[in-house]
Amino acid sequence: MTDDLRELSGRVSIVGVGDTDYSADWRASRxxxxxxxGRDSNGLALLAFERALKDGGLTRKDIDGLAFAVGxxxxxxxxxVLGIKPAYVEKGWLYSMMRNAxxxxxxxxxxxxxxxxxxxxxxxxxxxxxxxxxxxTLSYYYYHPWGWSSQAAHWAMTFQYYSxxxxxxxxxxxxxxVQIRKHAMLNENAVMRxxxxxxxxxxxxxxxxxxxxxxxxxxxxxxxxxxLRKTNQSRDMPHAPVKIAGWGEYHGRKDKWxxxxxxxxxxxxxxxxxxAFSMAAMTHRDIxxxxxYDHGSFIVPLQIEGFGFAKPGEGLAxxxxxxxGLGGELPVNTSGGMLSESYMQGWNQxxxxxxxxxxxxxxxxxxxxxxxMFCFCSSTGxxxxxYQRG
Amino acid sequence: xxxxxxxxxxxxxxxxFWAYCREGELRLQKCGACGYISWPATDACFDCGAxxxxxxxxxxxKGKIISWCTFEREYxxxxxxxxxxxxxxxxxxxxxxxxxxxxxxxxxxxxxMPVKLAFIDCEDNAGQFKLPVFERA
Ligand SMILES: [Zn+2]
Numbered sequence: 001m002t003d004d005l006r007e008l009s010g011r012v013s014i015v016g017v018g019d020t021d022y023s024a025d026w027r028a029s030r031x032x033x034x035x036x037x038g039r040d041s042n043g044l045a046l047l048a049f050e051r052a053l054k055d056g057g058l059t060r061k062d063i064d065g066l067a068f069a070v071g072x073x074x075x076x077x078x079x080x081v082l083g084i085k086p087a088y089v090e091k092g093w094l095y096s097m098m099r100n101a102x103x104x105x106x107x108x109x110x111x112x113x114x115x116x117x118x119x120x121x122x123x124x125x126x127x128x129x130x131x132x133x134x135x136x137t138l139s140y141y142y143y144h145p146w147g148w149s150s151q152a153a154h155w156a157m158t159f160q161y162y163s164x165x166x167x168x169x170x171x172x173x174x175x176x177x178v179q180i181r182k183h184a185m186l187n188e189n190a191v192m193r194x195x196x197x198x199x200x201x202x203x204x205x206x207x208x209x210x211x212x213x214x215x216x217x218x219x220x221x222x223x224x225x226x227x228l229r230k231t232n233q234s235r236d237m238p239h240a241p242v243k244i245a246g247w248g249e250y251h252g253r254k255d256k257w258x259x260x261x262x263x264x265x266x267x268x269x270x271x272x273x274x275x276a277f278s279m280a281a282m283t284h285r286d287i288x289x290x291x292x293y294d295h296g297s298f299i300v301p302l303q304i305e306g307f308g309f310a311k312p313g314e315g316l317a318x319x320x321x322x323x324x325g326l327g328g329e330l331p332v333n334t335s336g337g338m339l340s341e342s343y344m345q346g347w348n349q350x351x352x353x354x355x356x357x358x359x360x361x362x363x364x365x366x367x368x369x370x371x372x373m374f375c376f377c378s379s380t381g382x383x384x385x386x387y388q389r390g
Numbered sequence: 391x392x393x394x395x396x397x398x399x400x401x402x403x404x405x406x407f408w409a410y411c412r413e414g415e416l417r418l419q420k421c422g423a424c425g426y427i428s429w430p431a432t433d434a435c436f437d438c439g440a441x442x443x444x445x446x447x448x449x450x451x452k453g454k455i456i457s458w459c460t461f462e463r464e465y466x467x468x469x470x471x472x473x474x475x476x477x478x479x480x481x482x483x484x485x486x487x488x489x490x491x492x493x494x495x496x497x498x499x500x501x502x503m504p505v506k507l508a509f510i511d512c513e514d515n516a517g518q519f520k521l522p523v524f525e526r527a
Binding site for chain 2: 138145153261
C-alpha cells in the first residue's frame, strides 16, 4: 500500500446511481409478446445514465468524464448516444475504470465522471458455456475435448472439492441462493422474486452436478450508471455522497486449478481484500454490509472467508441460519445479487451498496449502516472496493 | 472407432502436446528459466513469463482425483451425451489435470481416489487424436 492510495481514500464519492427495469424487461422477454423486439445495449446504457443524472440532480453539461462498458460500442457512438462531450474517456472494464476515474478526478482531468454499463445479453442470446466459446479466459474453451466448459463448471469443481474437504452437502449450499432470494423478494426490480425453499432447491435440476440451477446467475438485459465526483464537491447534492474508501486488486497467475479449487480462491481474496482494508484504514470488523460477486452461489462463502469474516472452511457454515440475511451479523447481497436481482457483472451490486449507504433501500434496508464492501471475484482474481457513507 | 469430441485448441505448443499424446505420453511444458510446469500449453511460462524456453517433461500418469463434476445441461448438444463426467486429477508430480474417467462414473468417485493415465482414440474437426483420460489405479 502506497501512501498515495491511502490519501486517495474517500476523496471521491458516488453521487448518482441509475439502473434499468430488470424485472419488467425480463417478463417482457418471456411473455412471447410479438411486440417485444428485445433491448439493445446502447439503449439500456442511456436509460441508466439518464436516471443517474436525475438521481444526482445533474444535467448532461455536468458530465465531463465517461468510463463505459457497453458491448462493442465505440467511444464516438457512446458519447453521441449519451449526448455528452466528455474530456476524459475510458472504455473498458468496470473495476479498473472505477479506480482510474478516482485518479482522474483527483488529478483534475475530470470533475464529474459517469461510469456506464449496458448489456442486452438476454436479447442477444449470450451463452456462458459450450463450443461457441473460443476465446477469452483460457479455461472457458481449452478443455472442450474433455467436454468441460462453462462458468458453472468452474464453481462445480470448486464446491465439490470444498464440500468433501470440510464435510458440507448440497443442502448447506442451498442456504446461499435461498437467503439471497429472500432479499430479492423485497426488491420490486429483482428478476427472480418467487419464494425459494431448501426443498425447492434440492428438487431442482442440476446444471453441472453438484450445482443446481439456483446456484447460477441469471442472464438478463440491463444497464447501470454510477456518477463520481470529488467528495468535497458533493455536499449540496440530493443524496449523501458514498465515498470510495478503499480498493484492492489481485489477479492470479500460475495454476488456475490450484488457486481456484485447492486454495478456494483464498490467496486472491486475502491480497485484494487486504489492500482495500489497508487503503480504507479498516478491518473486516468495520464492514457492515457485503456485496460479494455471486454469478455462482458458492463464491459467496469463499469471499466471506477470504475477507476474514469466517475461518477457512467455515464460510459456508457462516451462510446458515440467516447470518447473511437482513438482521443477521453480515447482510449479503441485499437486493438479490446476480442470483436473483440481475446479472450486471457486479454493477447492480455496486448500485445496491450505494442505496444501502444512503439509507434508501426501503424494505431491505440494513439499519443505519456506514460501510459496505463489494468484490468482483472470478476464477482468475478479485477486485475489491470498500464504500463509506460520506 | 474414434469418439467424436469438441475441437481442440491447436497451434504452436498445443500441437506438441497432442503429438506426445499420439505417442502415448503425457508431457507438459517445463520452464527453462524457473522450472515451473505450465499447463495448458503456452508460449510464456505461467509463473515467470519467460517465452519459448521449455522442455517437455514426461509425467508418470499416476495421480488422484481431487474433484469432479457432471454436466447435466447439454453444453455440447449433438456431440457429447449427458450426464457427462469430468474429473480433476492431481498428478503425483504436482500439476493438476482436467480429464474424463474411463471405466467408472460419478457415483463411483471418492475424494483422493487413485487413478492412472490411459489414452482413448478420438477425433475432432482437425482429425484423429489420442485423448488422455484416467482409469482406476
Ligand atoms: Zn518460468
